[in-house]
Amino acid sequence: MxxxxxxxxxxxxxxxxxxxxxxxxxxxxxxxxxxxxxxxxxxxxxxxxxxxxxxxxxxxxxxxxxxxxxxxxxxxxxxxxxxxxxxxxxxxxxxxxxxxxxxxxxxxxxxxxxxxxxxxxxxxxxxxxxxxxxxxxxxxxxxxxxxxxxxxxxxxxxxxxxxxxxxxxxxQYIYEHRLYIENFIAERETQHRYKHSVSVAHLCEEMALANGLDGQKAYYIGLFHDIAKNMDKIHLEQWMDAICPENKKWAIPVWHGFVGSEIVDRIFYLDDPQIKNAIYHHVLGDDHRDPYAMIVFCADKTDPLRGYDSTHLIDLCKADIYQGFWAVKNENDKYLEEGK
Ligand SMILES: Nc1ncnc2c1ncn2[C@@H]1O[C@H](COP(=O)(O)OP(=O)(O)O)[C@@H](O)[C@H]1O
CATH class of the missing domain: 3.40.50.620 (HUPs)
Known part of the structure; x- marks a missing residue:
């Protein structure tokens, strides 16, 4: 032989x-x-x-x-x-x-x-x-x-x-076992944003598990939520023209959510509609129905690395993401108002 x-x-x-x-x-x-x-x-x-x-x-x-x-x-x-x-x-x-x-x-x-x-x-x-x-x-x-x-x-x-x-x-095996994937992010984000993404990923996982949801799915949403954030304006605009020109009415800092939701699918083959949807809405926090979209919005805002005491909000989200979401959203609106 x-x-x-x-x-x-x-x-x-x-x-x-x-x-x-x-x-x-x-x-x-x-x-x-x-x-x-x-x-x-x-x-x-x-x-x-x-x-x-x-x-x-x-x-x-x-x-x-x-x-x-x-x-x-x-x-x-x-x-x-x-x-x-x-x-x-x-x-x-x-x-x-x-x-x-x-x-x-x-x-x-x-x-x-x-x-x-x-x-x-x-x-x-x-x-x-x-x-x-x-x-x-x-x-x-x-x-x-x-x-x-x-x-x-x-x-x-x-x-x-x-x-x-x-x-x-x-x-599929790579994603199931989380092999190499934090490296995927480290290659594309600044050190600071990479740490934020990993931190948000873990927080998303904790919030999902506490609410009886899929921790792995939430982890991926958190990890990839800012994947398009470092993209330069020219490329960002090319993606926007290709995928959702109607959304160009939004301010440029909002676009990375729309583009990120396509990138996870087309480049990273994470073709789960809930993952895409959650990343799409994470900047505006305008999906009030899907728990994963709420989780990533809340985890992004309450990430302990942001340097303020967000413990009570995190606990609220873990107890009930639907109630926690509105608490985080209200606090965020207040914060944005004060900043004006
Ligand atoms: N794209 C490729 N085309 C042809 N041969 C390859 C390719 N990638 C790896 N090899 C060969 O396969 C064998 C195993 O390589 P390995 O060390 O596992 O992979 P890699 O080089 O991708 O890290 C080596 O002999 C390497 O030269």
Missing amino acids: KVGIIGGSFDPIHYGHIQIAKTGLQKLHCDEIWFMPTKSTPLKDRILTSDVHRLAMIQRVMAYDPRFHVCTLEMEREGKSYTIDTVKTLKQRYPDHEFVWMIGNDQLTQFDQWREPETLTSLISFVCVDRDGQLAKTQYPIQCIHMEAMPVSSSEIRKGNKLNYVPYSVL
Whole structure:
């Protein structure tokens, strides 16, 4: 049996990895593809997402093709993991299999940094699949083959970019387990606003749970509520023209609610209508029926990081969001009146 191996951190797995797997099946005529997640990568010093989460995300992709498998050999090994040890173990355990180790060309260019590269290529064959349309040259006996370009990397995904390259079931897992997502916000907001967003997210969650509602949904509303706040006026206006030109009658500081509600859906694939609705209304606080819209309005105004004592209002919202909402709204109106 011919087995194509794809080793990597898969933090998270994405369509680039899946494309390599398909190329292995189609062009190298592999019978199976084994995804080999590393425990910790010697060439990368970043702390990886836990083995359990990375493995669970890979498992979700296994359903794509019965020939896809996960091999946890490297994860099970203690300490740092080197490919040379893996290859030796594989050959020992599966003497009848023919293995092909598939790498992207970013790996090819740093192949001399792998431990014992000459021994490695003498033990099994290595194939490089083109990652960015430019097959790299190498001094090693490594065959290079072309594959359809998938311009994505896990690091971009961890920043919340190119989420369309993440299988939907994996993205669902990411949201269910809150992986990377505070980073999505940190990448797009100032440090000050990022802290506010995280604080509002936790407050929204607490208020929702206290009212018998979905804490996770409320957390996401709070986390993303200001996602469009840093956008410059030109881009903000382009979004407004595209999605709701009729709302341009409102002052510009109000627009980020309308635009944010589209961004969570179109860029972050949070397509829940209640999440969109709550973000849409959070600036004006003009949805008096949906509890999630009320929660984010109240949490935004009573965020402890704002520096005033909002404990009584938070307690009111936790006891009953419908009553709490009007108390927060009245206080807010009073505050705005005084500021005039
Ligand atoms: N978009 C892509 N196209 C082709 N190969 C890729 C792509 N992304 C990753 N690879 C290859 O997949 C393997 C595993 O990479 P990994 O470290 O998990 O992902 P990433 O490079 O995205 O962080 C490596 O050999 C890498 O070169």
